[in-house]
Amino acid sequence: MVVTVKIHGTLKDAAVHPSDRMELADGATVSDLLIAVGLGSRVPALIIADGRAVRPGDRLANGAQVSIFARVSGG
């Protein structure tokens, strides 16, 4: 399956494969996606898939639009 990914802030600098479009095995989880983009060892502040917060164990849907944020605190 294919998901669209946007990685923001310093996480984009740290990502090994900061691609906008990632091919993953069917049934892949958020954690699988983080490993695929090279962020397996980082803990993002917030991951959004299709407008909802998701956690590493959550499964992704084919065609999901995912945003990964390093920080969401105020300022």
Add this chain to the structure above:
Amino acid sequence: MKGYMGKILFIDLTSRACWERALPDSMPAALIGGKGFGIKLLYDLLPPGTDPLDPANPLIFVSGPLTGTLAPSMRGCLVSKAPLNGMFDDSYFGGHFIQEVKYAGYDAIVVTGKACSPVYLVISDDHVEYRDAAHLWGLDTYETCDSVKAELGDATFRVCCIGPAGENLVKFALVDFEPHRQAGRGGLGAVFGSKNLKAVAVRGDKGIEVAHRESFIEAVSQAHKQLAESGDTQEFAKYSSVSLLPFSNEFGFLPVRNFQDGSTSQAESMNAAAHESRVWMRHWACAGCPIHCGKMGMIKRGPYAGAICDNVEYESVGLIGGNLAVSSVEAMAFINQTCDKLGLDTISTGGVVGFAIEAFERGLLDETSSGGLKLSFGDHRSILKLIHQIAHREGLGGLLADGVVEGAERLGKGAPDFACAIQGLETPAWGPRGSAGMGLAYVTGDRGGCHQRGFPIGYETSGSWPKGEMADGWHLEGKGELVSWEQNLLAALYSLTICEFGRSGVSYDTYRSMLAAATGLSLSEEEFLLVGERIWNLIRLFNLREGWTQDQARVPQRFKEALPSGVMKGHAFTDEDIAALLEQYNTARGWDDSGRPLARTLTRLGVDALMEPLFEGK
């Protein structure tokens, strides 16, 4: 008590008298410092009902027990009654100024009265000197700071000052603290101006004793370790606060064209990477801060090429960039610097200018009423001209210099519907549509609708908070408890005068450990929150005394309309939402239906005892 200097300096500009007062023994345990000391002093010293620009309104510079020690990332606090909305105002600033206040021997400096002609104050340890400032009147903040330092001939002095906006009593004028830090919100620069006070310079040689040296060093080391390991801190260090832009833009929280929208296709050109590659040149930091979120840079291209400037924070990118549709980082940086030099709060300025442009587009203003200006979103040249008019109260600036609420009321013709302010404070760069928690924080904020008196957006979008799961932003349930809890926590942390960016890394336990080691005040998590709740209640009593009513807990029509874009598309923040949220909130706080603390709440918190005056004017 260790950690404190044990003295407060009082200065009366009218009589030119100054005197010291010992810090009352009861204050540290009850209120810690910072915000807590500030409200106690203001509550006691301000004659009820006093106009913010009356000489009797005190300006209170206040520190915390960790300020000036090895504890990292501490700021100062400036407290007064706000010219913009007549409420309590505590505005925090970085830099080096407040550390020198403590080194001079004071936990706080209180300035009242009005000089008969412009002056600046020079405080060197125990010595207070008045200097003529007639030749400085009219200078911008950068020029004023440089002139004062040159006249003093001593680089160890730290200076704060106002620009033309403060002199002209613009109700959202700021106080500038060198280098490039500001007490921005609420118009405290106008309080300076009303007193004929152009600047304050301070230095001192005294040390600060801590109660338990070894455990203090250990707690400070822990704080540094947490800052070094924090992903949030790394984000601030590299990209400053503007790194929040993609998040707010994706969700629809970003102000775009006077909050007509919440997202823009121009976000990519406005983000941190654009600022870093085109303007920033090096990092800089406030006193004792390892984060170095400050960035100095130079505009290298376009009509503003050659200007040396610092970074544009997220809030300013939101209100100058998104809200005015200025997508060029160079123009944004120059407008931001212009506001700093004139002494204008960038959040409020972006709010009133966005309002004026929309009023122009709707035909409520024209070139005659705008003094020849043809206003449009994205036109940075006309925006800059209008900003100069505001600072000098010239042309259309006269209508806007009292804030967007007053300006809209005077303009009439439906203008209040798109005057984006809550409780009289121009709305920050987080629209409330799609975040009921943020909306509730705005309508209950102690200094008006402010993002720094509660930021529930992070908990709502992540779906969790320290007590468990949290409902999505558009749901109302649980938000009363969430917001009151966060307000209490922040009030306690602001009594330490912490920096918002520092707390993104340092844990609350570590702050309490540093406090205990520095002062001997060992507070449990519950006791720490109780101090915050006590402070929040005392401030509510102050605001009620000064005329605040719950009728002010409302939002303009703009926020009641559905958000056009972003993840939160279609959501609004309605009167019905506010009524339901206030019911939750007042119950959680132990307040009555009109937002007034119940007697049993005040007794539980020990606020009754704090109502007894400890200070009085001389």
